[in-house]
Amino acid sequence: MKRISVDIGGTFTDCFFAWDNVYVEAKALTTHHNLALGFNEALDLACTRAGLDRGQVLSEVDSVRYATTLGTNALIERKGPKVAVIVTHGFEDVIPLSRGRGYGEGLDPSMQQNLSAAERPEPLVPRERIRSVKERINYAGKVVVPLDETDVREIIRELVDRGAEALVVSLTNATENPEHELRIQEIILEEFPPHELGAIPVLLGHQVSGRKGEYVRATSTIVDAFLHETMFHALGQLAINLRDSGYDKPMLVIHNSGGMAQMNSTDALQTIHSGPIAGVGAAEHLSRETGIGSLISTDMGGTSFDIGLVPEGGVKHYDFQPTIDRWLVSVPMVHLQTLGAGGGSIxxxxRIHKAVKLGPESAGSDPGPACYDRGGLRPTVTDADLLLGYLDPDNYANGFIKLNPKRSIFAIEESLCDELDADFIEVAKQIKREVDEQMAIGIAKELRVRGYLPEDFTMLAYGGNGPLHACGIADKAGIRRILAPPFASVFSACGAGNMQQLHIHERSTHVVFYNATTRGLYDRYDEFNSIVEELEAKGREDLVRQGFDGGEVRFRLEMDMRYGNQLVTTAVVFDIARIHGVADVAHIIRTFSDIYGQRYGEGSQAPEAGIRVQTIRVASYVDGDVVAFASLDHPTDRLIPTPVGQRDVHFVGLDSQVSTPIYDASALTHEHKVLGPAIVTTENTTYLVEPGWRLEPTPQGAVWFLRD
Structure with missing residues (x-):
């Protein structure tokens, strides 16, 4: 296996480089004006560590995979083209009304409880760029009103004359019959052939989302169109950089569905949160290979803190209608909770609570925290960590970034010391306490809302700042076991290296496997099987287009199921893909019952209310090589290594500073254990072992944090 996997974050660009059995990790600051520069710097560092030439690597490597938050940032900054939308006549106000809930979607819970003070987000498409055409298809896909093509041509000309830079077509019930959406696309090309229309993208709602629901399908397609130009140019820039460097294969892009595809088979919407979701994928792979059990994955980088759930058995948690920024969308997305709390959080x-507030604003990589000495003037979590003694100013990021403590002191004193009536050390402690509490609350909420107990999970701590804050977070969340996985500082990039080429297709449906009124079981087998076959055919076509043989494609059937009219919907993965009789229906019901009981407690099942399916989903994929994770077992008889130095360190909860032993990477071998308080500084991250904890490494490089 020879591959390069890259996670482009808001602050750092992480690179995981696999060359046969050699694994190398490297980081560089993200260069937002040209992502290729940060990628080249990280790859050059990885090649240097592996003793290889970059030209040789790119000519021989089997794939280059990208995960990025570029789309997320573009949406937050509202940097996109003028989007115009064509809808069914009579549905012109569906998008502006946003189901009457647009004020609350995307806000934190405290703001959702105070909607009178909430502000509706600035629309991505103003009302004057929403036009309707005369047509109507009913819920069953039957044409009720034929498409008025003359009307369509007039509207298209008008929208183009108004300066539309992207066209969205989202018609009512197009998921049941896309005939009219497809015809409008043909008319657009007839009126404005490609040589006249130029690079204006035309996006169809039924192709972006296969679910019913006019509003969420339209917003999904609008967000996709809004991000299209940014993602096209940025990823195109990366692809050109690869070709210029000797890489002649298609570039692969990580999707938020948990898979990846070539750039020509990727929608911009699918790249949202793709980096953190690659980390969740790596956590799933680690759980399967090592049998570690249930994991709560936590990725603390420079900009955000991302939380993902990996229950034992690999049951996925999907967001059925996730909110991206302030917009409700309808795409299959692995569940992820993101908090604005990272090393660069300001x-x-x-003034209301007379306390420290963290984020969501971040210093990013440019100018970065004040201690980077690049012009940043506001205090961040990294500045607090430096002043508390956790970071080595001369050996941060392997010495590539020299930290200036005087800048941190100045930033904290100017912004917070007078307001809090405290010296800079006490303020730094408050920053550390606040960020740890925020992340612990986020973890506890994620677990308890879904019926889990924190003590039943191992916390997986990764990202550049994960091992630094892990003990403080776990103490407050009630978790007793932490694992910093192998390649912790670039774990999400490592996860991108394990991703399968995968496409997910889904369709809204109404299947009742058990009807509580008639007490009958589902018996329309051919109808069900035809839907699955149609979704499999779409997935096979996607992968064949990318160069795979149709016989290599594998399929996984999933359904979103619930009892009766419950709001709780559970994604269930099945080991069968067709229904041929009552035995198969009974198997589906039993599988759903078992998973529901595991998640919400045995006895909570309610089959007497009926068993319904809202969505049928098929994941089409091709298996590939993955990074091998060694056993996490570790010997009990260990030696305490010799520290390389001592440093005065301040810990939250202790009044005075503590003379703390400092270790280097040589301490992270499986013969050693490190007793807290202690600090281990490595090339890419810092391990902070707080009082009451001990650190026990494993042979491959994973590190256990265990309570004494």
Whole structure:
């Protein structure tokens, strides 16, 4: 296996480089003006560590995979083209009305409880660029009103004359019959052939989302169109950089569905949160290979803190209608909770609560935290960590970034010391306490809302700042076991290296496997099987288009199921893909019952209310090589290594500083254990072992944090 996997974050660009059995990790600052520069710097560092030439690597490597948050940032900054939308006549106000809930979607819970003070987000498409055409298809896919093509041509000309830079077509019930959407696309090309229309993308709602629901399908397609130009140019820039460097294979892009595809088979919407979701995928792979059990994956980088759930058995948690920024969309997305709390999160004074407030604003990579000495003037979590003694100013990021403590002191004193009536050390402790509490609350909420107990999970701590804050977070969340996985500082990039080429297709449906009124079981087998076959055919076509043989494609059937009219919907993966009789129906019901009981407690099942399916989903994929994770077992008889130095360190909860032993990477071998308080500094991250904890490495490089 020879591959390069890259996670482009808001602050750092992480690179995981696999060359046969040699694994190398490297980081560089993200260069937002040209992502290729940061990629080249990280790859050059990885090649240097492996003793290889970059030209040789790119000519021989089997794949280059990208995960990025570029689309997320573009949406937040509202940097996109003028999008115009064509809808069914009479549905012109569906998008502006946003189901009457547009004020609350995307806000934190406290703001959702105060909707009178909430502000509706600035629309991606203003009302004057929404036009309707005369047509109507009913819920069953039957044409009720034929498409008025003359009307369509007039509207298209008008929208183009108004400066539309992207066209969205989202018609009512197009998921049941896309005939009219497809015809409108043909008319657009007839009126404005490609040589006249130029690079204006035309996106059809039924191709972006296969679910019913006019509003969410339209917003999904609008967000996709809004991000299209940014993602096209940025990823195109990366692809050109690869070709210029000798790489002649298609570039692969990570999807938020948990898979990846070539750039020509990727929608911009599918790249949202793709980096953190690659980390969740790596956590799933680690759980399967090592039998570690249930994991709560936590990725603390420079900009955000991302939380993912990996229950034992590999049951996926999907967001059925996730909110991206302030927009409700309808795409299959692995569930992820993101908090604006990373190393670069800016600390400010909350005048209402008279306390430190963290994020969501981040210093990013440019100018970065004040201690980077690049012009940043506001205090961040990294500045607090430096002043508390956790970071080595001369050996941060392997010495590539020299930290300036004086800048951190200045930033904290100017912004917070007078307001809080405390010295800079006490303020730094408050910043550390606040960020750990925020992340612990996020973890506890994620677990308890879904029926899990924190003590039943191992916390997986990765990202550049994960091992630094892991003990403080776990203490407050009630978790007793932490694992910093192999390649912790670039674990999401490592996950991108394990991704399968995968496409997910889904369709809204109404299947009742058990009817509580008639007490009958589902018996329309041919109808069910035809839907699955149609979704499999779409997935096979996607992968054949990318160069795979149709015989290599594998399929996984999933369904979103619930009892009766419950709001709780559970994604269930099945080991069968067709229904041929009552035995298969009974198997599906039993599988759903077992998974529901595991998640919400045995006895909570309610089959007497009926068993319904809202969505049928097929994942089409091709298996590939993956990074091998060694056993996490570790010997009990260990030696305490010799520290390389001592440093005065301040810990939250202790009044005075503590003379703390400092270790280097040589301490992270499986013969050693490190007793807290202690600090282990490596090339890419810092391990902070707080009082009451001990650190026990494993042979492959994973590190256990265990309570004494």
């Amino acid at each position: 600390a400010s004074y909350d």
